[in-house]
Amino acid sequence: MTGQRSRWIALGTLVLAVLLIAVDATVLGLAIPSLTEDLRPTSTQLLWIGDSYSFVLAGLLVTMGTLGDRIGRKRLLLIGAAAFGLMSVLAAYATSPVMLIAARGLLGVAGATLMPSTLSIIRNLFTDDRERTLAIGVWGAMASAGAAVGPVVGGLLLEHFWWGSVFLINVPVMVLLIAVGAVTLPESRDPSPGPWDLASAALSLVGVVSLVYAVKELAAGAGWPTVLAGLVVGVAALTWFVRRQLRLPVPLVDVRLFADRAFTGAVLAQLLAILGLSALAFFMSQFLQLVQGLRPLEAGVRELPATAGAVLFGLVAGAVARRWSPRATVTAGLAAIGVAMAAVLGLRTGIGFLPVGLGMFVVGAGAGLALTVTADIVLSSAPKEKAGAASAVSETSYELGAALGIALLGSIITGYYRGAVTLPAGVPEDVASAARDSLGGAVTSAGGLPAEVTEAVLSAARDTFVDGMRLGSAVGAVLLLAAAGTAWVLLRRPGHRVSEPS
Numbered sequence: 001m002t003g004q005r006s007r008w009i010a011l012g013t014l015v016l017a018v019l020l021i022a023v024d025a026t027v028l029g030l031a032i033p034s035l036t037e038d039l040r041p042t043s044t045q046l047l048w049i050g051d052s053y054s055f056v057l058a059g060l061l062v063t064m065g066t067l068g069d070r071i072g073r074k075r076l077l078l079i080g081a082a083a084f085g086l087m088s089v090l091a092a093y094a095t096s097p098v099m100l101i102a103a104r105g106l107l108g109v110a111g112a113t114l115m116p117s118t119l120s121i122i123r124n125l126f127t128d129d130r131e132r133t134l135a136i137g138v139w140g141a142m143a144s145a146g147a148a149v150g151p152v153v154g155g156l157l158l159e160h161f162w163w164g165s166v167f168l169i170n171v172p173v174m175v176l177l178i179a180v181g182a183v184t185l186p187e188s189r190d191p192s193p194g195p196w197d198l199a200s201a202a203l204s205l206v207g208v209v210s211l212v213y214a215v216k217e218l219a220a221g222a223g224w225p226t227v228l229a230g231l232v233v234g235v236a237a238l239t240w241f242v243r244r245q246l247r248l249p250v251p252l253v254d255v256r257l258f259a260d261r262a263f264t265g266a267v268l269a270q271l272l273a274i275l276g277l278s279a280l281a282f283f284m285s286q287f288l289q290l291v292q293g294l295r296p297l298e299a300g301v302r303e304l305p306a307t308a309g310a311v312l313f314g315l316v317a318g319a320v321a322r323r324w325s326p327r328a329t330v331t332a333g334l335a336a337i338g339v340a341m342a343a344v345l346g347l348r349t350g351i352g353f354l355p356v357g358l359g360m361f362v363v364g365a366g367a368g369l370a371l372t373v374t375a376d377i378v379l380s381s382a383p384k385e386k387a388g389a390a391s392a393v394s395e396t397s398y399e400l401g402a403a404l405g406i407a408l409l410g411s412i413i414t415g416y417y418r419g420a421v422t423l424p425a426g427v428p429e430d431v432a433s434a435a436r437d438s439l440g441g442a443v444t445s446a447g448g449l450p451a452e453v454t455e456a457v458l459s460a461a462r463d464t465f466v467d468g469m470r471l472g473s474a475v476g477a478v479l480l481l482a483a484a485g486t487a488w489v490l491l492r493r494p495g496h497r498v499s500e501p502s
Contacts, residue, residue, distance in 0.1 A: 007125045007126065007131075009184050010121070010125055010184050010185050010186065011122065011125065011135055011138060011139075012184075013177065013180045013181045013184045013185055014118045014121060014122060014139070014181075014185070015118075015138065015139060016173060016176060016177045016180070016181075017077065017081065017114045017117075017118050017177055018118055018139060019173070020084070020114075020170055020173045020174065020177070021111060021114065023153065023154075023169065023170075023173075028049075028050065028166065031154065031158060031163040031166045031296075032046065032049075032050075032285060032286055032440065033286065033289045033290055033296075033440060033443070034158055034162070034163040034296070035049075035100070035163040036438070036440035036441070036444060037440070037443075037444050038162070038163060039094070039095075039096060039097050039100065040097075040441075040444070041097035041100075042097075042437055042438070043414045043417075043418070043437045043438035043440075043441070044414075045097040045098075045101065046097075046438060046440065047410050047411065047414065048097075048101045049097065049100055049101055049104060050410065051212075051410070052101045052102075052104045052105045052108065053104040053105065053107050053108040053111065055105070055108065055208075055209055055212055055213075056105045056106075056108030056109055056112070056209075057108040057109075057111050057112050059204065059205035059206075059208040059209045060108070060109060060112035060201075060205060061112050061393075062201075062204050062252065062253050062393060063112070063200075063201040063204060063205070063252065064076065064080075064112040064113045066252050066253070067113075068113070068117050068120060069120070072187045072188070073117045073120050073121050073124075073187070073188050074117075074121070074181070074185045074186065074187040074188070075187065076113050076117050077113065077114060077117035077118070077121070077181060077185070078177075078178055078181055078182060079113060080110050080111070080112075080113025080114040080117070081114065081174045081177045081178050081181070082174065082178060083109070083110035083113065084107065084110040084111060084114060084170060084174055085170060085171045085174035085175065086110075087103060087106045087107045087109075087110050088107065088167045088168065088170035088171055088174075089167070089168065089171065090103045090106065091103035091104060091107060091164070091167040092164035092165065092166075092167040092168045093164055094164070118139065120188075121185065121186075121188060122135050122136065122139060122379075124186075124188045125186070132376070132379065132380070134318065136372060136375050136376050136379070139375070152297070152300050152301065152304075153169060154166045154169075154296065154300060155295070155296040155297030155298070155299065155300035155301070156297055157169065158296035158297070159295060159296060159297050197244075197248065197251075197252045199244070200241060200244055200245065200248075200251070200252040200253075201252065203237045203238070203240055203241040203244065204237075204238075204241050204252070204253075206233065206234075206237040207233075207234050207235075207236075207237035207238035207241055208234070208238075208400060209234075210230045210231075210233040210234030210237060211230065211231065211234030211235070211238070212234075212400065212404060213230045213234075214226075214227050214228075214229075214230025214231045214234060215404060215408050217230060217411075218411075242255050253393065257393070261490045261491070261492075262326075262377055262490070262491055263377065263378060264490055265330075265377075265486065265487050265489075265490025265491045266330070266373075266374035266375075266377040266378050266394075266491070267374075267378060267393060267394065267397045268397070268483065268486060268487070268490070269330050269334055269370055269374045269483060269486075269487045270370075270371060270374050270375070270378075270394060270397040270398055270401065271397040271398075271400055271401040271404075272334065272401060272479055272480060272483035273333070273334055273337060273366070273367055273370045273371055273374075273401065273480070273483070274367075274371075274397070274398050274401030274405065275401040275404050275405040275408070275409075275476070275479065275480075276337045276338070276341055276363070276405065276476045276479070276480045277337070277363065277367055277401075277405070280341065280344075280363060280405075280473070280476070283409075283410070283413060283469055283472070284303065284356075284360070285299055285303070286439060286440070286465075287347075287465070287466070287469060288302055288303075290439050290440060290443050290462070290465070291349055291439070291462045291465060291466060292349070292350075302353060302356060302357065302360075303360060305357040305358070305360040305361035305364065306360035306361065306363050306364035306367075307364055308361060308364065309360070309361040309362065309363065309364025309365035309366075309367075309368060310364035310365070310367050310368040311364075311368065312365070312368065313333075313364070313365040313366075313367075313368030313369050313372075314367075314368035314369075314371070314372045315368075317329060317368060317369050317372035317373050318372070318373075318376075320369060321373045326373050326376075326377060326491060327487070327488060327491035327492055329369050329370070329373050330369070330370045330373050330374055330487045330491060331484045331485075331487045331488045331491070332366075332369060332484075333365075333366040333367065333368070333369030333370030333371075333373075334366065334370050334480055334481075334483045334484035334487055335366070335480070335481060335484040336362050336363070336365055336366030336369070337362075337363050337366040337367060337370070337480045338476075338477045338478075338479075338480030338481035338483075338484060339362065339477070339481075340359045340360075340362040340363040340366065341363070341473045341474075341476045341477040341480060342473070342474070342477035342481075343355075343359050343362075344359070344469060344470060344473035344474075344477075345470050345473065345474060347466055347469060347470060347473075348466065349462055349463060349466055370487075374394075375394060377491075378393070378394040379394070405476075408475075409472040409473075409475060409476050410472070412468070412471060412472045412475060413465070413468035413469055413471065413472040414438070414468070416464075416467065416468035416471050416472075417438070417439065417461075417464050417465055417468045418436060418437065420464050420467065420468070421435070421436055421442075421460060421461055421464040422460055422464075423435055423436070423456075423457055423460055423461075424453065424456040424457065424460070426453065427449070427453065427457060428449075430445070431445045431446060431449065431457070435457055435461055439461050439462065439465040442457055442458060442461035443458065443461070446458055446461075
């Protein structure tokens with residue numbers, strides 16, 4: 001009984017890190033309007049602020065996951081927690097967009113040490129299939145709970161303090177994680193890890209970042225030389241990476257895992273589910289505050305239905321998968337997100353809370369179903385001693401999805417806005433330039449104009465931004481519905497079963 005109790009106490013400690021990452025991701029979207037007013041970033045810098053964290057995190061997760069297998073997952077988790085707290089302070093006191101982008105990138109380095117450690121420690125703590133499924137459900141539910149806490153706490157902070165306060169909330173959570181984790185968490189590592197391959201680590205980082213950069217530039221309308229250069233470098237680096245892993249006696253990542261159709265389908269489903277979620281959350285916060293004029297706390301409350309759906313359906317995902325099969329559950333979850341994103345086509349500036357809340361609930365419910373089951377598939381597909389590497393692949397799909405969501409759909413929305421916004425005649429050139437660059441620029445710069453001109457500028461900017469959201473969401477809906485079909489095909493092998501909870 002004592003051993004069983006200690007496992008669940010350790011799980012409670014682990015979810016502190018998950019809670020923090022979820023809170024950190026959620027509050028940034030709410031802080032965008034206020035930091036835009038203070039730091040005056042361009043629309044391109046704003047996208048980099050949103051996704052520099054995920055870029056770096058996606059590129060380093062595999063490396064850090066295997067590092068945890070070698071030096072100890074508990075040790076890496078505690079080191080990462082300390083670094084995350086320090087980098088949060090740097091981000092909070094950033095004095096320019098470039099400094100904030102750099103601080104967010106350093107947060108990504110620290111975050112890359114946290115996330116693989118949580119899932120891999122869970123994999124080693126809970127060897128029983130039934131307990132592991134329940135533990136992963138708790139892990140996913142707490143991630144969703146963090147998304148719930150983030151908007152409310154972030155909204156309260158932004159009502160009374162400057163935008164940097166949303167980063168400072170990381171510090172006490174990290175202190176608590178270090179203090180409790182040092183006592184409650186067991187140490188685990190791969191008993192035969194082999195040497196740590198720096199060349200493979202560099203190739204994975206260059207490959208992931210180059211590919212995401214190319215997608216971002218393509219969506220933003222950059223010239224083909226820039227896009228092709230990113231694609232060529234990314235594909236070449238990842239091809240070299242894969243070939244190197246197949247030759248090494250102890251690879252950084254066992255790429256043969258991808259020969260398992262269920263593993264590949266689960267990773268792909270995770271990536272595309274997060275792609276849709278991240279883009280929608282990033283721009284919905286701007287819509288609620290900059291288009292509908294809500295205060296940060298009000299906007300945070302409006303986003304709670306997504307969290308409620310994710311928590312509820314994440315907790316019951318195991319039972320649903322046992323009744324329907326993992327294949328049907330993941331497919332249904334992805335399709336639900338796709339349908340909800342398609343519903344954004346009916347978005348208008350004066351839309352009420354009920355349709356927005358319903359759509360957000362459906363998105364959260366779909367994510368709760370898909371992500372909980374796919375996490376279980378990924379972990380159960382890997383040998384216990386390779387849990388860090390397998391969970392790092394899973395987390396890479398999460399963060400790559402977040403980076404691609406903001407880069408791809410965000411660039412589509414921004415590109416449409418820049419090309420389509422039409423301002424009234426007589427607007428001063430400095431105001432017009434800021435208003436043509438982004439919605440935040442329009443809101444910030446138009447305040448000193450005569451009332452009727454201000455209203456005309458804001459009306460044009462808000463309507464164009466909403467049109468851009470419709471276009472970006474249409475693309476996202478197509479991707480998510482295609483992902484649902486792909487999951488149905490790739491997960492058709494009935495080898496993976498979600499066990500009954502104990």
